[in-house]
Amino acid sequence: MRAIKTNIIVLFSLLACIAQAQLKYNDADINFENLLYVRAAKQYETIVQKGDDSQHVLERLGDCYFLNTDMENAAKWYGQLFSKYEKVLEPKYAFRYVHSLKGIGNYKLAKAIMKIYSQKRDMSEYEVAQLKNNDEALDELLNRQPQFYISNLAINTPVADFGPMYYKDKIVFSSSRDSLRFETSVYEWNKQPYLDFFMADTNDLGSDLAEVVQFSEILNTRYHEAVAAFIPEGNKIYFTRNNYSNQNLGRDGEGTNHLKMYTSQLQGGEWTAATEVSFNSEEYSVGQPALSPDGQFLFFVSDMPGSIGNTDIFMVEIYKDGSFSQPKNLGPTINTSGREMFPYVTDEKLYFASDGHLGLGGLDVFESELGRNGFGTPNNLGKPLNSNRDDFAYIVNEASDRGYFSSNREGGKGDDDIYSFQRLEEACEQTVKGSVIRKANAQPIVNVNVELFSVDGTSLGKTATDPYGAFSFDVVLDCEAEYNIKINKQGFLPNEKAFGTTTEKDFINTVPLEITKELNKLIVRENGVLKIKIDNIYFDLNKADIRPDAAQELNKIVEVMKEYPKMVIKIEAHTDSRGSDRYNETLSDKRAKATGNYIISQGIESNRLESAIGYGEKVLLNQCGNGVRCTNEEHDVNRRSEFIIVKME
Template identity: 80%
Template structure:
């Protein structure tokens, strides 16, 4: 089954070489260049049977079927091409082969080709997400929960019907039906009548169309008209048409008839003769216009200089004086090295068709939201709205989530058909899991109580961590909502972590947390200063070596510092006033440094001890200075080691 839209593949809708007298030569290349792919394919097959299986012939044979949307034969001949010339093929042919494989539902083989070409694409200017090696993304798309009910319309015919657009309370669309003419003119490519505009009434809830009639005898010409858009008031239309004036087709230097955008105004109940927009050209195509809801921006499709791919989406401002700004490419977030086509704009969203972004095969419909820096990364709308064939021309009333789109999928009434859809309300089925580790040693913590709390502070459930420190909640979370995880365990400080869900369906939020022991009882505050308080450590007379009983006390310092891995201390050693001042200062300094060295030897980083200094008898705690009579107990008060906390967190 042919597709009016896809088969005119050189550009994007109905561009191409109209047939010349050259066709009297039954030559495959001439037929191919004139877009007569059915004839060309048969001729290339004859050449292959005669032994002519060069890369060029096989490429054109595969292309002839690909452009005619005969994906079964395209897969066959691209397969032969790859088996013989895979090492020298450009990424464009992997791109086509992947599309053809998806078109016949062979996603496994498509992913294999994607893997082969991932590395080549990294150094290529051919940039398409469709060819990135991302099995998970493709599998997610294939397995995504459907969001749409779709229905084939009763007005469809065996020929092309596509491109619906809202016009007041009606629908205007393009069709090859030719019910109004006694002498039918046929487009040689697909042996169908040329496209004209038709109008239909919506029925019931808008799920079907009826009472089809010609839209305008003025706008419908001898050649193709398609893809219209109307200003909000409905009295000005922009539409796509062959470069056609005064019964003559305009052509560039190579004989190609390009597309142009024309505009017309409704006056006295009749449309005026169409005139071109100023950014048309004789050298490239401009078409598929789409106005923003306020009518101030006009989006369109073109292959003009500056395009990223085969066809890109551009935008111009519609000025108050009736003029237009310079065309601006929407950039690489939207446009790829493939084809971006059929834009439709609502308040805050852009819908378009693309074969460059990751899809199911052929053109898929994508949705992009307007963000702070422009349109954001597009989202594939998934099955059943998208299929393994061409899906495009999406329009929607955001308030009802009802609309129409076009497709040449299997099971239709003819070529391209128009379908209605109802988009289901999105349900977010995100969940949350996480883990808890002890901050001091990064080891998992078992039996930590974990609570899930919503943004209003309501508890949604409790659980406990397993032996691996992991937890998980079965609660279904709302999209784009805030939540909090709270943890507690006896002997440890409570902790919490906030997180927000996104718009991604079936997403599991992962929330890691740390837990810390309660402030150790050895940590005290004296005169506004935090210290680690242990029993006094003792040294042998005139010695600075760490005794066993001192080590037991210092191990308490080590344990506390391991529990608080960011803690930094300084060590101060003091003596009483007995002995000379100089001797006491030197001995206490040796003991302070010996104490610090022992702590470091037990696994504490040296930089966590800011200093280790002996002060001798300079900082006595009582009156027992030189020459003052004091008891042994009073002198002992001044003999001490202090561990002052410089930094705790």
């Protein structure tokens, strides 16, 4: 953005930034206030060379270059300003320094300045994302997958070409290329011709322009005309022009020539003389019109009272008689303390340029979804459509995802250039995270091995759970695809869980898994009965006390029951046939109940023991009943405690 477009873009926003001149810098300050930044910069640099590096001079030096988009010199002088006066600077200088640094690609230092101001300053009066500590957000933006293929157009010239707009099957744009009619009309700021409207043909793909001609000799004047919008029928235009009438520029009380919005009708193949819209003013600027697809709402840019920042996007309803509703600010979701400009509206979205929302430097293009409650949070369209310079005036045919935008980025043909773009179908990508807990007590398990598989069994990545039982994969997942996660850990049973991704872009799938202690080998089925099988527990002769070796085996029962918190068991104690029947039954019953009491003492609820009964020698497993001669080993088979599972979920 060199001087010619700065009149259109900067004039909206810079007037409020002009400080009171100090007499000792009178000539330089006068040139600065008259927007003659190149001349003023030389004068301020001479002052610095003479030893005066006061805050006022360094601020003005940085501003001269910043406002003329010379970001390298702006960063240089703002850097010196910050090194001496950081503690007393207004937030706008942090904002401009950050933009200057981004403009030369120094994102590391830009993030540092953002961090300083987010932590040390009250930013309530200057709310822009560029001054918030957005390290992660900026890194994500810098690393985002490109969505656009862009191309510089053949019609561009070494001077300003920008602001394309659809008009029937053609494109109308603004340019400072010299016209035949006003070939001697020169803008004193940069010795380039004033902006006029031109029209070009599109090719079959709608990606390039050719056959450039003047749009209208009636609408083009000796001053600036730029940024047009047309009603759907194509026979009415809204556009931006200097406050101009009767061959003279209109000025406010301070001598400033603001921008105004004008409209004209197409009659008999010719455009009528332009007339102002009703909400223009001598005291503020109005311009950069955009129409809703149905032509019922007019969007525009202004610094009128009620603005949130330097320039905001407003909207009016166009009534059937051609009059307008009161202008309505689009609000803080869209507008910031910075500059919001160049709106373009489709049935689904608002596109606009901003330097207040987090961006790559200069103006960036954003899109905002239209919902029931208005426009949603703006999304930066990322590289390569956005750059570290000014990117703006985006228009698109959403059916083909083709369109045009303007930029003054490096590598162009001169000042501002018009670029075509093809928006690529955005890849639908997702990620996955999860957690592993122990089924018995819902406690997280650390160092569980976790492996991610595709539906065909290909391993996509391995990781392990952290102390909180959590895991995640950096692997990018396809949308609408099937995956499987498998877990294992020594001493636990392996487990797995399948999941499917959705159609939502950038969605994070959450997969919870449970893991169970490797105790199922103790759960067996004998003769159709489910039991917990442990080694025999032994008691001292004629006693029912739980010995340490018995407790060690019974702890396995406790662990199984804790792993399966809804398990209910019953305990049966049996003896061999040696001794009297009554004695054996009484002793076994004592031992069964002692066993049950021990299990309860280890934290198992009593209602999970259905019963604990001793059966003596009533249920022998072999022929060794009363009067039968058997070996000790054969009798031992009948001496047992059984833990029968009554319920298990």
